[in-house]
Amino acid sequence: MDRELECMKTTLDVVCGKWKAVILLKLSTGTLRFGEIKKSIPLIKHQTLIKQLKELEGDGLIYREAFPEVPPKVEYSLTDYGNELQPLLNQMVDWGENHVKDHTMS
Amino acid sequence: MDRELECMKTTLDVVCGKWKAVILLKLSTGTLRFGEIKKSIPLIKHQTLIKQLKELEGDGLIYREAFPEVPPKVEYSLTDYGNELQPLLNQMVDWGENHVKDHTMS
DNA sequence: CTCTATAGTACATTAAAATATACTACTTTT
DNA sequence: AAAAGTAGTATATTTTAATGTACTATAGAG
Numbered sequence: 420m421d422r423e424l425e426c427m428k429t430t431l432d433v434v435c436g437k438w439k440a441v442i443l444l445k446l447s448t449g450t451l452r453f454g455e456i457k458k459s460i461p462l463i464k465h466q467t468l469i470k471q472l473k474e475l476e477g478d479g480l481i482y483r484e485a486f487p488e489v490p491p492k493v494e495y496s497l498t499d500y501g502n503e504l505q506p507l508l509n510q511m512v513d514w515g516e517n518h519v520k521d522h523t524m525s
Numbered sequence: 526m527d528r529e530l531e532c533m534k535t536t537l538d539v540v541c542g543k544w545k546a547v548i549l550l551k552l553s554t555g556t557l558r559f560g561e562i563k564k565s566i567p568l569i570k571h572q573t574l575i576k577q578l579k580e581l582e583g584d585g586l587i588y589r590e591a592f593p594e595v596p597p598k599v600e601y602s603l604t605d606y607g608n609e610l611q612p613l614l615n616q617m618v619d620w621g622e623n624h625v626k627d628h629t630m631s
Numbered sequence: 632c633t634c635t636a637t638a639g640t641a642c643a644t645t646a647a648a649a650t651a652t653a654c655t656a657c658t659t660t661t
Numbered sequence: 662a663a664a665a666g667t668a669g670t671a672t673a674t675t676t677t678a679a680t681g682t683a684c685t686a687t688a689g690a691g
Contacts (some may be wrong), residue, residue, distance in 0.1 A: 436678085438676080464680060464681085466679075466680065466681080467678085467679060468676085488688085489686075489687045490686090490688075491687095508662085
């Protein structure tokens, strides 16, 4: 088919959840616990975060490590695969930087 | 709030429709008619394309020019604003290039 | 003995996106 | 006179994504 289209679609499918790129961005500075991610993205809903983390893990972009403690402790970090997204993430921030205006969040 | 998050969200909201980035990519090589875009993205549905084009136009990323002919002729092209997305679009293709595998389209 | 803290699960509901189907306008071609 | 071609509109339906609410486990603090 159309190789370029196929490549674009691959990226699009992996990165374009409502908050996925934001989550990846947060993790790009290092490992974070579930609660830390949540706090750093105030508008994300609990269930939504859980779901997107699962999908990102399923796509091999992030790594999940659960510690057998009480209360539970779970750390998330980028895989090498996910790390390769960094230039893209930065580019996204850059474009937004120049075009964010009266953009209201939801 | 969090500036970086806000910028990322701006970009995410504008680019992340199911086919938006693909449409922008197609237009990045020049003006195309509605039917040409449609043919170049075989899996996109008629209504979906119409809707995404409208949203892209509403977001100021593409320009729509309708010619008063019969049958109708409508051309789409990137605005300057949309053109600034090119580095990002290329980056998306690049990442996909390295990670497209058994990716099945839908 | 009760309360707090964390990272979930389970289930129901709502909202949004995608899809399907049918129809339109007007000119040119057959 | 009928058919084809383009870029839509209108409407209904289905699919997917996002939310909301309630509940769980268990150690340590008080």
